Amino acid sequence: MLDIGQGNAIQSFNKxxxxxxxxxxxxREQAHExxxxxxxxxxxxxxxxxxxxxxxxxxxxxxxxxxxxxxxxTEYPDMDDQESPEKHKRSSL
Numbered sequence: 001m002l003d004i005g006q007g008n009a010i011q012s013f014n015k016x017x018x019x020x021x022x023x024x025x026x027x028r029e030q031a032h033e034x035x036x037x038x039x040x041x042x043x044x045x046x047x048x049x050x051x052x053x054x055x056x057x058x059x060x061x062x063x064x065x066x067x068x069x070x071x072x073x074t075e076y077p078d079m080d081d082q083e084s085p086e087k088h089k090r091s092s093l
Contacts, residue, residue: 020045049078 024045027037039046047053055069 024049 020041020043027039027046028049030037039050041047051072051074053071053073055071056066057069059065059067
């Protein structure tokens with residue numbers, strides 16, 4: 001459990017950031033072997049390692065409805081793996 005009170009806010013946010021990096025790395029390793037996963041997050045540590053992004057935004061016409069946007073990231077190189085492209089190949093969707 002993380003305490004995000006005023007006194008420990010910076011330390012807690014650092015813990016959350018490090019945890020996010022660990023979780024996103026774990027998900028990426030497992031996803032290529034065993035599981036598929038949908039993660040809902042605004043944290044860069046998660047979406048920067050994704051194979052695809054899905055966004056939902058409001059659209060206004062005579063009434064309001066949701067528009068879904070998708071982006072297949074497998075078409076782009078993984079910037080973290082520039083030195084070793086075989087380390088984490090992006091899976092195809």
